[in-house]
Amino acid sequence: MIDKFRAKFVEEGLDNVHDLEEAMLLLEKDPTDKEIIERIFRAMHTLKGGGAMFGFNDLSSFTHHLETVYDWVRNGKLNVTEDIISETFKAIDQIKYLLEVGDVSDESEKQELAQLTQRIKGFVSSTNEDNEAKKGADSKREEDLSASTMEASKTYLIHFKPHTNILQNGTNPLYLLDDVQALGKAFVLYNDENVPELNELNPEDCFVSWDIVLNTTEVLNEIQDVFIFVEDECDLNIVEIFNGDILSHPKFEQIIEQCELGKQKLTAELLKGISWGGDENASSSEKKKVLLKEHKISSIRVASTKIDELVNLVSELVTIQAQLHLYAETNREPKMLDLSESIEKLTRQLRDNAFEISLIPLQNDLMRFQRLVRDLSKELNKEIDFIIEGGDIELDKNIIEHLTDPLLHMIRNCVDHGIEMPEERIKKGKNPKGSVIFKAYYEGSNVIIKIIDDGMGMDPEVILNKAIKKGLVEEGLDLSKKEILDLVFSSGFTTKDVVTDLSGRGVGMDVVNRKIGEIRGEVSIDSDLDKGTTVTLVLPLTLSIIDGLLVSVASGQYVIPISAIEKIIPLEDNDRKSIFNGVIKLGEEHFPVIDLHDIFNEVCGDEKQHIIQVKFEDKRYGLIVDRVIGEYQTVVKPLGRMIKDQEVISGASIMGDGTISMVIDTNRLIHAFGNQKIHK
Amino acid sequence: MAKTVLIVDDSESIREVVNFTLENEGYDVLVGVDGEDALQFLDGRNIDIIITDLHMPNLDGLGLIRKVREIDAYKHIPILFLTTESQAAKKMEAKQAGATGWIIKPFVSAKLLSAISRVLR
Numbered sequence: 193m194i195d196k197f198r199a200k201f202v203e204e205g206l207d208n209v210h211d212l213e214e215a216m217l218l219l220e221k222d223p224t225d226k227e228i229i230e231r232i233f234r235a236m237h238t239l240k241g242g243g244a245m246f247g248f249n250d251l252s253s254f255t256h257h258l259e260t261v262y263d264w265v266r267n268g269k270l271n272v273t274e275d276i277i278s279e280t281f282k283a284i285d286q287i288k289y290l291l292e293v294g295d296v297s298d299e300s301e302k303q304e305l306a307q308l309t310q311r312i313k314g315f316v317s318s319t320n321e322d323n324e325a326k327k328g329a330d331s332k333r334e335e336d337l338s339a340s341t342m343e344a345s346k347t348y349l350i351h352f353k354p355h356t357n358i359l360q361n362g363t364n365p366l367y368l369l370d371d372v373q374a375l376g377k378a379f380v381l382y383n384d385e386n387v388p389e390l391n392e393l394n395p396e397d398c399f400v401s402w403d404i405v406l407n408t409t410e411v412l413n414e415i416q417d418v419f420i421f422v423e424d425e426c427d428l429n430i431v432e433i434f435n436g437d438i439l440s441h442p443k444f445e446q447i448i449e450q451c452e453l454g455k456q457k458l459t460a461e462l463l464k465g466i467s468w469g470g471d472e473n474a475s476s477s478e479k480k481k482v483l484l485k486e487h488k489i490s491s492i493r494v495a496s497t498k499i500d501e502l503v504n505l506v507s508e509l510v511t512i513q514a515q516l517h518l519y520a521e522t523n524r525e526p527k528m529l530d531l532s533e534s535i536e537k538l539t540r541q542l543r544d545n546a547f548e549i550s551l552i553p554l555q556n557d558l559m560r561f562q563r564l565v566r567d568l569s570k571e572l573n574k575e576i577d578f579i580i581e582g583g584d585i586e587l588d589k590n591i592i593e594h595l596t597d598p599l600l601h602m603i604r605n606c607v608d609h610g611i612e613m614p615e616e617r618i619k620k621g622k623n624p625k626g627s628v629i630f631k632a633y634y635e636g637s638n639v640i641i642k643i644i645d646d647g648m649g650m651d652p653e654v655i656l657n658k659a660i661k662k663g664l665v666e667e668g669l670d671l672s673k674k675e676i677l678d679l680v681f682s683s684g685f686t687t688k689d690v691v692t693d694l695s696g697r698g699v700g701m702d703v704v705n706r707k708i709g710e711i712r713g714e715v716s717i718d719s720d721l722d723k724g725t726t727v728t729l730v731l732p733l734t735l736s737i738i739d740g741l742l743v744s745v746a747s748g749q750y751v752i753p754i755s756a757i758e759k760i761i762p763l764e765d766n767d768r769k770s771i772f773n774g775v776i777k778l779g780e781e782h783f784p785v786i787d788l789h790d791i792f793n794e795v796c797g798d799e800k801q802h803i804i805q806v807k808f809e810d811k812r813y814g815l816i817v818d819r820v821i822g823e824y825q826t827v828v829k830p831l832g833r834m835i836k837d838q839e840v841i842s843g844a845s846i847m848g849d850g851t852i853s854m855v856i857d858t859n860r861l862i863h864a865f866g867n868q869k870i871h872k
Numbered sequence: 873m874a875k876t877v878l879i880v881d882d883s884e885s886i887r888e889v890v891n892f893t894l895e896n897e898g899y900d901v902l903v904g905v906d907g908e909d910a911l912q913f914l915d916g917r918n919i920d921i922i923i924t925d926l927h928m929p930n931l932d933g934l935g936l937i938r939k940v941r942e943i944d945a946y947k948h949i950p951i952l953f954l955t956t957e958s959q960a961a962k963k964m965e966a967k968q969a970g971a972t973g974w975i976i977k978p979f980v981s982a983k984l985l986s987a988i989s990r991v992l993r
Contacts, residue, residue: 197892201885230929237927238883241956245889245978252978360941362950362972367993396948421973421990424964 199493201246205291208235213284213559216277217566223272233262239287251290254309258283261315270315279311281563345376345409347434349460352419353401353427360396363422369402371418376408377439381451381458401427403458405444407437431460438466496589499550506539506546507737507827511846513539514825518848540825543737551586551733554632557596558583561603565628568607575625576611582632587639591731594711595641598704602643602727603628605701610647610725620722622646638755639731646724650717652676659685677717681705712842714859730859740826740845740855743804743817746794749853751826751845752815756806756858760820763801776803776814785814786865788856791840808862815858828855839864875992876900876917880910880924880936881954886977890923893981894988907931907939914943921992922951923975926966934969941970950991954979 212235219228236259243252258280264270286308296302350372354365372378380402387399406415412430419428438444443466450456513535520528558580565578587595611617611626618624629644652673659665659679679685680701701717708715712732719725732738740751741760761778770777776785785803789796803814828843835841842857877899881887891901902919904910908930913919922940926933933953940946950972955962963974975987 197885197889200888204883204885234882234927234929237956238886241954241977242883242885244956246885359948361967361970362948363991364950364993367990370993371990418990424967 198246201242201248202291205239205242205248205251206288208239209284209288209291210559211235212239212287213281213563216280216284217562219272220277220566223277226266229262229266229272233259233266236262243290248290248294250295250305251287254283254290254305255287257309257312261312264316276315279308279315282308283312345407345437346432347405347407347436347438347463348412348415349431349433349458349463350404350406350415351401351427351429352404354398354422355425355427356397356399358398358422358425361425363425365398365400365402365422365426368418368422369404372404372406372415375410375414375418376406377437378404378406379439379448380404381448405433405439405458405463407439433460433463434466438463441466499546499589503546503550503737506543509539510543510737510825510827511848514848515850516848536825543825547588547733547737550589552589552592553584553586554592555583557592557599558630560596561599561630564600564603565607568604569611572608573613574607574611575614576607577625577627579627579629580631581629585632585634585639587731588733591711591713591733594707595729595731598707598729599641599643601704602701603630606643606645606647606725610645610649612648635730639733641729641731642726644724644726649721649723649725650677650680650719651721655679674718677719680717681715712857714863738826738828738855740824741804742821742824742853743802744819744821745788745792745817746797748792748794749821749847749851750788750817751824751853751855752804752806752858753826753855754823758805758807758812761803761805761814763803763816768801778803781812783812783814785816786861787816789816791861791865806858806862808859813858813862815856815861826855874898874900875920876902877988878902878904878910878913878919878922878924880904880907880922880928880933882906882925882928886925886954889981890984893984897985907933907936910936911939914940914946916945919946919949921949921988922946923954923988924951925954926962934966937966937969937971952987952991 212232215228215231215235219225219232222228236255240252240255240259243249243255261270261276261280265272265276270276286305290296296305352365352368354363358365369380373380381404383401383403384399386401387393393399408415412432415430416428419426422428444463447456447458447462447466451458456462513532517532517536520532562578562580565576568574569576606628611628612620612622614624617626627646629642631640631642631644633640656665656671656676656679659676659682660667662685664679664682664685665671681704682702685700685702701715705715708729708731714730716728716730717725718728738751739754741754741757743750743752767776767778771785774784774786775782783805787796788794797818799818802817802820804817804820805812805814807813824845826845828845830843831838831841840857840861841854842860843855844852845855847853877894879887879890879894879901880903881890882905887903887905891903894901902913904913906928907924910922910924911931922936924933924936931939937951937953940949940951951970953966953971953974954977955966955974956977966974972991973987975984979987
């Protein structure tokens with residue numbers, strides 16, 4: 193049964209870790225904030241308690257030590273030091289790991305854990321703690337012992353006199369008597385001599401006391417356990433009076449009779465005088481524990497390869513479905529068309545579902561970034577606020593996988609090169625505390641990620657000179673600021689002369705650009721000297737299947753992603769003549785057009801042409817094509833090794849009839865050709 | 873009639889495991905996420921026992937216990953608190969606040985049920 197909750201606990205534990213990390217980052221800013229310390233303590237407490245309950249023993253005992261440190265901090269016995277904070281961060285990583293793997297089994301990992309534990313224990317004076325832990329271990333051993341050894345039956349005399357106020361804590365003493373009786377054979381004698389007259393009796397007080405003679409196979413501890421909640425609210429005295437059972441002894445009955453009449457007080461001595469002729473044989477009962485295991489699972493973890501496979505299969509299905517549709521249409525079989533349509537609908541749902549499964553929120557990565565900024569700024573003695581917006585945005589896991597390294601690199605760049613030292617910032621009249629903003633949001637079927645810093649920015653002149661020196665660009669060209677900034681993406685470009693420990697590890701912006709390109713994303717950069725730099729990533733939501741518009745250009749078929757398309761305009765001959773310098777005037781609107789016939793080296797036929805109006809950054813562009821064939825679920829297959837480096841095609845798709853159409857990457861197309869005067 | 877238990881804990885997994893165990897045993901279960909949240913249930917309705925965590929945001933377990941003991945209708949109902957600390961100090965504090973007993977985490981369902989049956993029939 194507990195299995196069912198284990199997964200839940202891990203989920204919740206990770207949330208706690210997340211919360212812990214966040215709180216730690218806050219604590220670092222203000223190590224005296226009581227509320228934050230309380231929050232940290234609580235998160236640790238939950239991890240510890242839950243950990244033990246759900247079988248994460250290493251986690252629980254490790255967190256216990258950590259919790260002790262913060263308990264001391266909470267009680268003012270210990271001040272938060274840098275050391276404590278750094279070790280806590282390490283500990284948080286450890287906790288995260290323990291949540292993932294459960295208990296550690298690897299020797300080296302065990303040692304690592306022990307070392308970290310030792311360091312954490314070092315923060316609180318160790319003597320107290322050790323005793324505590326030892327005591328805990330001892331009592332546990334005792335418990336185990338009591339469970340495994342079978343005791344012979346013994347008879348005890350229990351004197352139980354509750355204090356008058358016992359009822360006020362919600363305790364019912366009669367239940368306790370029941371519990372005692374449940375332990376074995378018992379005889380209960382009550383004593384009401386202290387009960388006042390009815391008119392003086394306060395019903396909220398308790399005046400009765402009891403003497404119980406109990407014959408049981410349980411150990412003394414078990415009897416004491418019954419009274420554990422009321423230890424401090426009663427006089428309790430438990431004496432072992434006999435090794436065996438005397439309850440059915442004739443003499444015992446006699447004594448009881450006397451006592452009930454009030455002639456005698458029931459005392460241990462009195463009862464100890466009783467004895468059987470022979471020794472009582474130990475009776476032992478067998479305890480059996482039946483473990484019932486239930487397997488009810490509410491959420492499951494699946495290997496990511498399985499999801500990849502699912503998405504792959506769905507892609508294949510989409511392709512086959514297109515074939516079916518084509519067959520049905522060419523043969524004009526009404527029944528078949530119906531079926532094909534139903535299957536298409538299902539396929540679409542299946543497709544969407546499969547994708548949803550492979551989406552994961554950016555959030556998971558963001559904590560890493562936060563840590564990175566924190567650790568780096570510490571190392572560099574810079575003060576930086578890292579602000580996150582839109583952490584709940586979800587992306588295909590394959591995209592996120594490709595995204596983490598480039599993002600880490602770019603954020604590292606911001607902290608290392610972007611944000612100036614505090615003194616320098618003051619000189620410039622800026623807030624000594626720099627800020628790095630990480631912003632993510634949806635735009636159409638794209639996700640936009642912006643990394644904005646308010647650091648020193650980039651000097652176009654420096655970049656240009658550098659590029660010329662490196663031979664990346666010819667001297668004397670008249671380049672726009674944007675074109676110059678784009679130079680940082682060329683391979684072999686790095687502006688920092690001294691390679692620092694942090695960013696200069698050979699991964700430059702060119703690699704970032706390439707990596708983002710691999711997932712069909714776009715990187716652009718904007719920067720103002722002394723004001724800051726903004727890096728913008730435009731990413732597709734998913735990689736393998738898109739909704740596309742199938743068009744023809746001369747004899748070839750091409751797919752344009754629907755997400756990019758704003759509208760489709762039939763191109764009249766008159767309008768065609770109005771195209772001047774690559775710009776068309778339609779009504780009041782002017783926008784640049786790119787004739788795909790030129791791009792693909794095709795000759796314009798007599799066919800009626802169309803303009804597909806697409807969005808690029810904030811502007812509109814028109815793409816001139818021939819026929820518009822229709823909407824098409826496109827399974828994008830990567831291009832082969834030989835041709836994958838070309839610019840404007842992001843992949844190929846197999847059509848229902850087995851022919852191949854190219855998928856146009858409009859962003860790159862416009863990027864490559866939009867600024868040139870291609871229209872002859 | 874089924875007994876009504878009010879569980880108060882800020883950890884969802886604990887709440888769920890307690891809830892599951894008790895509902896299986898035929899209790900009616902009310903759930904509060906912290907002391908403050910739990911107080912809303914104390915509106916005169918029939919509650920037979922309260923089981924509360926000690927460390928919670930807003931109003932913690934001790935605070936909750938004290939508040940409950942101030943309300944006439946609930947003055948004498950059993951209150952158990954969940955705790956990982958086996959230190960006597962904490963137990964004493966809670967007892968003084970008015971708690972009836974405690975359940976030490978981690979617990980298996982049998983332990984939870986026996987603790988309840990110790991104070992509630």
